[in-house]
Every structure is written in structure tokens, then in C-alpha cells.
Amino acid sequence: MAGPRVRLVVTADDFGYCPRRDEGIVEAFLAGTVTSVSLLVNGAAAESAAELARRHSIPTGLHANLSEGRPVGPARLGASSLLSREGFFLGKMGFREAVAAGDVALPQVREELEAQLSRFRELLGRDPTHVDGHQHVHVLPGVCQVFAESLQASGVRFTRLPLERGVSGCAWLEDPARAFACTVERDARAAMGPFSRHGLCLQDLPALPLMPQHLQVDGCFRGPEHLRPTHVCSPRTGGAGESLGRYPCRPCPDSRADGTPWLPQCASSRGLW
Numbered sequence: 256m257a258g259p260r261v262r263l264v265v266t267a268d269d270f271g272y273c274p275r276r277d278e279g280i281v282e283a284f285l286a287g288t289v290t291s292v293s294l295l296v297n298g299a300a301a302e303s304a305a306e307l308a309r310r311h312s313i314p315t316g317l318h319a320n321l322s323e324g325r326p327v328g329p330a331r332l333g334a335s336s337l338l339s340r341e342g343f344f345l346g347k348m349g350f351r352e353a354v355a356a357g358d359v360a361l362p363q364v365r366e367e368l369e370a371q372l373s374r375f376r377e378l379l380g381r382d383p384t385h386v387d388g389h390q391h392v393h394v395l396p397g398v399c400q401v402f403a404e405s406l407q408a409s410g411v412r413f414t415r416l417p418l419e420r421g422v423s424g425c426a427w428l429e430d431p432a433r434a435f436a437c438t439v440e441r442d443a444r445a446a447m448g449p450f451s452r453h454g455l456c457l458q459d460l461p462a463l464p465l466m467p468q469h470l471q472v473d474g475c476f477r478g479p480e481h482l483r484p485t486h487v488c489s490p491r492t493g494g495a496g497e498s499l500g501r502y503p504c505r506p507c508p509d510s511r512a513d514g515t516p517w518l519p520q521c522a523s524s525r526g527l528w
Contacts, residue, residue: 264458266291266415268318268389270308271298277307284313293318293387296374297327305378316385316413317375319368319402321392322350328370336360337367347390354395364401372409385458387415391439399446403453414450416457417443 267280270292277300283289291314294304308315321337322344330337336359339345345353353359375383386406387393393402394417406414422428422436450457 264291265289266293266316266385266387268293268387269295269298270315270318271295271301271304273298274300274303276300277304281307281311281313284311290314291316291384293385294375294378294383295320295324295389296371296378297324301374301378308379314384315379316387317371317383318389319371319386319393320344320389321364321367321398322347322390326367326370327374328367330363330367335363337363350392351395354398359397361397361401364398365405368401368405369409372405372411382409383411385413385415386411391417391442394439394442394446396442396445399442400449403446403449403455406455407453412454413456413458416447416450416459418459 265288267283267289270277270280271294280289280292284292292304292308293316294308295301295318297320298304305315307313323346325331325343326335326337329335331342336353337344337350339349344350350359372383372386386402388398388402392398393414402414406412417439419436419440422433422440425433425436428436447457
């Protein structure tokens with residue numbers, strides 16, 4: 256007897272982070288490697304990314320962001336538990352530490368999430384296909400309840416459940432990254448209850464360790480030892496010390512060591528822009 260049908264959804268996060276990253280994402284979508292994207296509405300290239308999504312009919316969800324860059328909601332106008340004194344989000348680990356310490360006001364999380372949903376509708380002219388969290392903030396204790404309630408009220412049915420089964424045994428994953436992945440998996444399991452009670456459909460994320468620094472279109476099907484970035488951005492200093500995406504993009508070499516190209520053609524030659 257045939258087993259249940261499973262639909263594979265391959266989502267590229269951080270759409271709108273910077274133009275060069277968006278270029279790689281669009282190439283991957285047109286090549287069939289990526290099936291949808293998640294948009295950072297506070298990204299430096301959010302408006303141009305939204306235009307690309309409309310032009311190429313890319314299924315697009317919201318990559319809700321509470322950890323990097325500046326807010327789009329009321330928090331940007333004054334003091335907020337979500338922000339540093341400089342007016343930026345607290346960073347990947349800073350936000351988690353603030354949540355764990357009880358220093359984050361959950362009503363402010365709700366305000367910012369609803370503002371990002373509203374901004375998404377302004378940019379795309381429709382509701383998101385799904386909502387997930389930048390750096391998996393949506394499964395954090397307390398925050399997941401706010402997400403569940405807000406998504407249900409907004410009519411969003413799908414969210415991501417970042418479960419990486421067996422991640423603790425990934426010897427090729429560096430210790431800090433493996434520890435973070437294990438923490439995310441623990442939080443995700445705890446978030447299943449609030450998500451399910453609010454009618455959300457949960458999409459498993461079976462490749463948590465394969466973050467953007469490992470990804471490359473023509474290597475995605477061959478395993479982590481072959482993956483390499485084709486469109487990357489220079490790392491920032493200071494975590495959340497600068498506005499999201501406001502730093503130079505660094506192009507990778509156009510060819511492998513043997514002289515063959517990483518991709519058959521560049522985005523500009525395909526008429527993407």
C-alpha cells in the first residue's frame with residue numbers, strides 16, 4: 256500500500272537582506288532548487304525583494320524578525336524591551352537571554368509582529384503564505400504563544416517547526432552551532448502545543464545545520480561537504496550594532512578551481528533585474 260504523500264517545501268530565508276543575497280535566491284527559485292521565500296520586511300532590500308517576488312510569482316511568507324536590525328512598529332519611536340539603547344534589536348543571543356530573564360514585554364512582541372505583518376501586506380499586496388521566525392525566535396517560550404495567537408487572528412495557517420532530528424550527533428557541525436540547534440529543537444517541541452491549539456499547520460525543518468554559508472545551488476543535492484555559497488555578504492562586527500543588511504556584499508569567485516563556473520549564467524544575463 257502506498258504511503259502518505261509528502262510535499263517538499265524548500266524555503267530561502269532572509270529574502271530582502273541585501274541585493275546580492277536576493278540575486279542568489281531568485282536564481283535558485285528559477286532553477287527549481289527553492290520553492291518559496293521568507294521576506295525580512297525590515298531588510299535593507301525589502302522593497303526590491305518584494306518587487307522580485309511579484310515579478311517572478313514567488314510564493315512568499317514573512318520572516319518575522321525580533322533579533323536583528325531595527326523594528327518597523329511602535330518600538331522604533333521610543334524605549335522598548337526589544338531594543339538596545341542604540342535602537343537596534345538585541346541580537347540572536349541577546350534576545351534569547353532577555354526572554355529567558357523575563358526582560359521582554361510580550362505585548363511589545365505582539366505589536367512588532369503585527370506591524371511586520373502589516374508591512375508585508377503593504378509590500379506584497381496580499382497575506383503571507385506562511386510566517387516563521389528569523390533565527391527561530393518564533394519558538395521561544397512565551398514568544399511562541401504570541402505568534403500562535405497573532406497568526407490565528409491574521410488567518411495565517413502555516414508556520415515552521417525547526418526540528419532537526421539527530422542534530423546532537425552531527426560531528427561535522429561545530430560545537431556552538433550544534434548546541435544552538437539542540438536548544439532550538441527543545442524550544443520547538445515545547446511550541447508544538449500552542450501552535451496546534453491555535454490551528455497552525457506545522458512544517459518540519461529537516462536541515463537546520465545547513466545555514467546560508469553552506470548553501471550553493473548546484474551542490475544542494477550532494478551533501479554538506481560539497482556546499483558552498485555563491486552569493487554571500489561580508490560578516491558584520493558587533494552583532495546587532497548596525498542596521499540590517501547595511502554592509503557591503505562580497506562576491507565569490509565566478510569559477511571553481513578547475514575553471515568551470517559555479518552557475519551556468521549570472522543573474523543579469525538571465526534578465527532577472
